[in-house]
Amino acid sequence: MRQRPSVTDVASVAGVSVGTVSNVLNRPDRVSGPTRARVEKAIADLGFVPSASARQLRAGVAQSVGAIVLDLANPFFTSVMRGIEDRLAEESLALMVSSTDDDPARETHFLRMYEQHEVRGILVTPVGTDHSELAAVRDRGTRVVLMDSDGDSAFPGVSVDDAHGGHLAVAHLLDLGRRRITFLNGPSTIRQCLDRLTGARRAVVDAGLNPDEVLTERVLPALNADAGEAAAHALLALPRSERPDAVFCVNDLVALGVLRTLLRAGVEVPQRIPVVGYDDIGFASMLMVPLTTIRQPTHQIGWSAADLLLRPQPESLAQVRFSPELVVRASSVAAG
Amino acid sequence: MRQRPSVTDVASVAGVSVGTVSNVLNRPDRVSGPTRARVEKAIADLGFVPSASARQLRAGVAQSVGAIVLDLANPFFTSVMRGIEDRLAEESLALMVSSTDDDPARETHFLRMYEQHEVRGILVTPVGTDHSELAAVRDRGTRVVLMDSDGDSAFPGVSVDDAHGGHLAVAHLLDLGRRRITFLNGPSTIRQCLDRLTGARRAVVDAGLNPDEVLTERVLPALNADAGEAAAHALLALPRSERPDAVFCVNDLVALGVLRTLLRAGVEVPQRIPVVGYDDIGFASMLMVPLTTIRQPTHQIGWSAADLLLRPQPESLAQVRFSPELVVRASSVAAG
DNA sequence: TTGAAAGCGCTAACAT
DNA sequence: ATGTTAGCGCTTTCAA
Numbered sequence: 137m138r139q140r141p142s143v144t145d146v147a148s149v150a151g152v153s154v155g156t157v158s159n160v161l162n163r164p165d166r167v168s169g170p171t172r173a174r175v176e177k178a179i180a181d182l183g184f185v186p187s188a189s190a191r192q193l194r195a196g197v198a199q200s201v202g203a204i205v206l207d208l209a210n211p212f213f214t215s216v217m218r219g220i221e222d223r224l225a226e227e228s229l230a231l232m233v234s235s236t237d238d239d240p241a242r243e244t245h246f247l248r249m250y251e252q253h254e255v256r257g258i259l260v261t262p263v264g265t266d267h268s269e270l271a272a273v274r275d276r277g278t279r280v281v282l283m284d285s286d287g288d289s290a291f292p293g294v295s296v297d298d299a300h301g302g303h304l305a306v307a308h309l310l311d312l313g314r315r316r317i318t319f320l321n322g323p324s325t326i327r328q329c330l331d332r333l334t335g336a337r338r339a340v341v342d343a344g345l346n347p348d349e350v351l352t353e354r355v356l357p358a359l360n361a362d363a364g365e366a367a368a369h370a371l372l373a374l375p376r377s378e379r380p381d382a383v384f385c386v387n388d389l390v391a392l393g394v395l396r397t398l399l400r401a402g403v404e405v406p407q408r409i410p411v412v413g414y415d416d417i418g419f420a421s422m423l424m425v426p427l428t429t430i431r432q433p434t435h436q437i438g439w440s441a442a443d444l445l446l447r448p449q450p451e452s453l454a455q456v457r458f459s460p461e462l463v464v465r466a467s468s469v470a471a472g
Numbered sequence: 473m474r475q476r477p478s479v480t481d482v483a484s485v486a487g488v489s490v491g492t493v494s495n496v497l498n499r500p501d502r503v504s505g506p507t508r509a510r511v512e513k514a515i516a517d518l519g520f521v522p523s524a525s526a527r528q529l530r531a532g533v534a535q536s537v538g539a540i541v542l543d544l545a546n547p548f549f550t551s552v553m554r555g556i557e558d559r560l561a562e563e564s565l566a567l568m569v570s571s572t573d574d575d576p577a578r579e580t581h582f583l584r585m586y587e588q589h590e591v592r593g594i595l596v597t598p599v600g601t602d603h604s605e606l607a608a609v610r611d612r613g614t615r616v617v618l619m620d621s622d623g624d625s626a627f628p629g630v631s632v633d634d635a636h637g638g639h640l641a642v643a644h645l646l647d648l649g650r651r652r653i654t655f656l657n658g659p660s661t662i663r664q665c666l667d668r669l670t671g672a673r674r675a676v677v678d679a680g681l682n683p684d685e686v687l688t689e690r691v692l693p694a695l696n697a698d699a700g701e702a703a704a705h706a707l708l709a710l711p712r713s714e715r716p717d718a719v720f721c722v723n724d725l726v727a728l729g730v731l732r733t734l735l736r737a738g739v740e741v742p743q744r745i746p747v748v749g750y751d752d753i754g755f756a757s758m759l760m761v762p763l764t765t766i767r768q769p770t771h772q773i774g775w776s777a778a779d780l781l782l783r784p785q786p787e788s789l790a791q792v793r794f795s796p797e798l799v800v801r802a803s804s805v806a807a808g
Numbered sequence: 809t810t811g812a813a814a815g816c817g818c819t820a821a822c823a824t
Numbered sequence: 825a826t827g828t829t830a831g832c833g834c835t836t837t838c839a840a
Contacts, residue, residue, distance in 0.1 A: 152810075153811045154812095208554055221571060230586070230589060234557060400760070423760075424735060480817080491819085495826085497818095522817085527817080528818095
C-alpha cells in the first residue's frame with residue numbers, strides 16, 4: 137500500500153504550489169478556473185484526502201466535538217445523541233461519544249481524552265454534583281456544555297423543567313377526579329425526583345386541595361419495572377380504604393411494572409386506577425394498555441446543547457430550559 | 473485565556489529539553505527518577521495536556537476509530553456501540569459515531585469524514601449491498617470492518633447466523649408439539665429474513681416433517697408492532713381449521729403486536745398459541761407475557777468488530793460468526 | 809493569481 | 825540519561 141498522498145503530491149502533479157492547493161481546498165474563489173480544474177483533477181487522480189490532524193494543528197480549529205453521557209444504551213441518551221448528531225451534521229463535525237456508567241473516574245478519563253483531541257467542546261451529562269473537574273477542563277480552554285443539568289450552574293447547558301412535569305401528571309389525575317394519588321418516586325437526592333415531587337404537590341395546592349391528604353409519596357429502592365411491580369403489590373395489599381385511586385410513576389419502567397401487576401390482579405386500568413409514567417420511552421405506546429406519560433424533548437435537548445456549544449453566545453452561561461409535555465393514552469383515559 | 477502550554481513550555485519550566493518531556497510522556501522508563509519528577513511537576517503546574525493531532529501527525533498513529541451504523545437510536549445498534557466502546561476503552565481510543573438512516577449518500581459522507589480524521593479504522597453496517605465506496609476507502613489505506621454483514625464479503629467482519637436463529641425458533645415450537653406454524657417474516661430481499669426462513673424450513677425437515685404443510689410464511693409490509701397487530705387480526709379471522717397453533721415473528725416488535733392482539737382477543741398465550749420473537753430487545757422480558765425470543769449477541773458483535781480492527785489478523789479478511797440463542801419465556805412455555 | 813517559506817506541537821533518530 | 829534537530833501535512837502571511 138502506497139503512502140497517502142499529501143498536498144505536496146497534489147501540487148507537483150498539478151504543477152502548482154502547495155499554497156494553491158490549499159486555496160483550492162479552502163478558498164476556491166481565490167483560484168483561477170483553469171488552475172482550479174487542474175488541481176481538482178490531480179486530487180481526484182491521486183485519491184487525495186486532506187489530513188484533519190494536520191489541518192487542526194496548523195489552523196487551530198477542531199473538526200470534532202465530544203459527548204459524555206451516563207449510558208449510551210439508555211434510550212433517553214440515545215435520542216439525545218441523535219439530536220447532537222443532527223446539529224453537528226450541519227457543520228460536518230465528527231462526534232465522539234462515551235458512556236461513564238455513573239463512574240466519576242471514567243468521566244474524568246473521557247474529559248481528558250477529549251481535551252487531548254482539542255475538540256471544539258464537550259457536551260456532558262455529569263455523573264455527580266461535584267463539577268470541579270469540569271471546571272478545570274473549562275478553565276484550560278475547552279468549552280463545556282451541560283445536558284439535563286439543574287439549570288442553575290456555572291456552565292452553559294440545557295435542562296428540562298421537572299417540576300412542571302410533575303405538575304402536569306398530577307394535574308391530569310386531579311382533572312380525572314382522583315383524590316388519593318400515590319407517587320412512586322426515587323430518592324430526593326436525585327434532583328429530578330425532588331423537582332417532580334415539588335411540582336406534583338404544587339398541582340394539588342393549585343387545585344385548592346391539601347397535598348398531605350391527596351398525594352402520598354412512596355420512595356422506591358430502584359427505578360425499574362421490578363421495583364414498580366413490588367410497589368404495586370404493596371399497594372394492592374393495603375386495606376381497601378387506604379388504596380390509591382391513581383398512580384403516578386417517576387418513570388415509564390416503574391409504570392410498566394405497575395401496569396403489569398394491576399392488570400394481572402384484574403384491576404381495571406384506567407377505570408379503577410389510572411397510571412401515569414414519565415419519559416415516553418418508545419414502548420410506552422405499545423403496551424397492552426398504552427401508557428399516559430410525560431414526554432421529554434430528548435432530541436431537542438441534544439440539538440440545543442450542540443447549538444449552545446457551536447453558536448457564539450452573547451453571554452457564555454446561556455441556559456436553555458425545556459418544558460415536558462403530557463401525552464394522554466389509554467392508561468389514564470379509556471379509549472374513545 | 474492564556475494559550476495552551478506545549479511541550480516546549482513544559483521543558484523550559486522543568487529545565488529540560490523537549491525530547492525529555494516527550495520521553496516522560498511516552499517512555500518514562502528512559503528518564504531518571506528526579507528528572508521525571510521535575511517534568512511531571514511542570515506538567516501539573518502548567519496544566520499541560522498533550523495535543524492528539526500533533527502526536528498523530530508526527531507519530532502517524534491515530535487515537536480514534538469511526539463507527540457508522542444505520543441508526544444510533546435503534547437498541548440493537550446501541551448495544552453494539554457499547555461493545556465497541558468497551559473494546560476501545562482498553563486502548564484509550566476515542567470513538568466517533570454516526571447514523572446513516574439508510575442513506576448511501578450519508579454513508580459516503582461519513583466514510584470520507586473518518587478518512588480525513590485518519591482513524592485507525594472504520595466499523596460499518598453498510599446501507600446497501602454495493603460496497604464499492606467501502607472498497608475505495610479501504611484501497612486508500614483505511615481499515616474497514618463490517619458489522620452484521622452477510623459473512624461472505626471482501627471485507628473482514630462479524631455476522632450472526634440467522635439461519636440458525638430461524639432453526640432454533642421453529643425447532644422449539646415443534647418440540648412443543650405444534651404442527652401449524654405461521655412465520656411472520658419480512659421480504660426475502662432482506663438477507664436476514666431470507667436466512668431465517670431457510671433455517672425455519674430446515675428445522676421442519678430435520679424433524680422429519682413436510683415444511684409446506686407445517687410452516688406458512690406471511691410477508692409483512694413493515695416490521696413493527698402495528699404490522700404484527702394487523703397480521704394477528706388476519707390470523708384470527710381465518711376459519712378455525714386454518715388457524716395456526718403457533719406464531720414465529722421475524723422480530724420482537726412484530727411479536728409485541730401479535731401478543732397484544734391475541735391477549736385482547738382472549739386467546740391464551742402460550743396455551744392456545746405460543747409466540748416466539750427475534751432479537752431479545754430490552755422490553756421482551758417485561759411484557760405482560762414475557763416473550764420467548766432469539767437473542768443476538770449484540771454487545772459481542774461490537775466488541776469483536778472492534779477487536780478485528782485493532783488486533784493484527786493473520787489473514788486480513790477474518791470473519792467472526794456468532795450463533796444466536798433461544799431464550800425461553802412465558803409466551804411459549806407456561807410459567808412453572 | 810500564484811509561489812515561497814515559516815511554523816503549528818510533537819516524536820524519534822541521532823548525538824553527546 | 826539527556827539534548828538537538830528534522831519533519832509529519834497543512835495553512836497562512838508575505839512577496840512577486
